[in-house]
Amino acid sequence: MMEGLLRSLEFILLLIANIAIGTLGFIPSLLITPINLDRFGLIGGSALSVSGEIFGALFGFWLYRYGAKHIPDAWQQRSWFRFFRNQSPRTVGWAVLALRILPFVPSGAVTAGAALTRISALAFFGASSIGKLPAVAIEIAVGLVLWLPRSAMYSIISIILVMFLLVVLIRKRSPKTNAPH
Numbered sequence: 001m002m003e004g005l006l007r008s009l010e011f012i013l014l015l016i017a018n019i020a021i022g023t024l025g026f027i028p029s030l031l032i033t034p035i036n037l038d039r040f041g042l043i044g045g046s047a048l049s050v051s052g053e054i055f056g057a058l059f060g061f062w063l064y065r066y067g068a069k070h071i072p073d074a075w076q077q078r079s080w081f082r083f084f085r086n087q088s089p090r091t092v093g094w095a096v097l098a099l100r101i102l103p104f105v106p107s108g109a110v111t112a113g114a115a116l117t118r119i120s121a122l123a124f125f126g127a128s129s130i131g132k133l134p135a136v137a138i139e140i141a142v143g144l145v146l147w148l149p150r151s152a153m154y155s156i157i158s159i160i161l162v163m164f165l166l167v168v169l170i171r172k173r174s175p176k177t178n179a180p181h
Contacts, residue, residue, distance in 0.1 A: 010039060011048070018048050022056015023063065025108025029053060029136075033143035042144070049143075050136050057111055057128045064115030084116040092119040093127040100131025103138050 014036060021027045029052065037045035075081060087095075092114055099110045114124050 011044070014039065014048055015051060018052020019056045019059065022052045022054070022107070023059040025057070025060050025111050026106060029107075030139050030142060033139045037140070037143050042140075045143075046136075046140050049140060050133070053107075053132045053136050054125075054129045057107060057132065058121065058125050060108065060111040061115050061121060061124050061128075064112045065121075068116050081116065084113055085118070087117050089117065089119040089123055092117045093123050096124060096127040097131040100128055101134050103135040 014032070018029065018032055018036070021029050021032055029049065032052070033045070033049050036048040039045065040048060071081075076085075096110060096114050096119070099105045100107075111128075114128075119127075
């Protein structure tokens with residue numbers, strides 16, 4: 001009973017830490033992903049990482065949007081600020097999606113830039129969430145490499161290579177069918 005309670009508390013604390021890192025947007029979440037995987041395995045650890053990234057970005061968006069309302073008028077007259085403000089929500093949504101896919105683009109910069117625009121929180125949430133999935137998958141893969149024992153890592157790589165070779169051999173041996181004329 002007590003062990004389950006402690007495990008739940010640990011999950012909640014890690015979720016809060018993941019969301020905080022996602023909200024701040026300048027601390028690499030790769031630092032916590034191996035901890036998530038170590039404490040809760042591939043499925044639970046991945047869920048923690050994805051949830052922290054997605055909800056952290058949304059909280060960050062709301063915080064940056066609140067802060068953007070308090071930017072002095074002199075800053076609002078600058079060309080870069082007006083450039084962001086004049087973009088259509090659709091353009092911003094596509095930009096968020098594209099920039100989230102790239103794991104090396106600072107999350108905080110994307111979130112802050114989007115918060116300066118007219119994009120809705122729901123549109124930002126959708127574009128950011130979809131875009132973050134490939135980047136988080138890469139993080140999880142890197143986290144697995146850091147987390148897995150070498151023997152398990154080599155076994156997995158060997159199995160993947162053997163499966164790949166089998167697919168190539170099967171395709172090479174199968175007769176090619178001609179399309180009907």
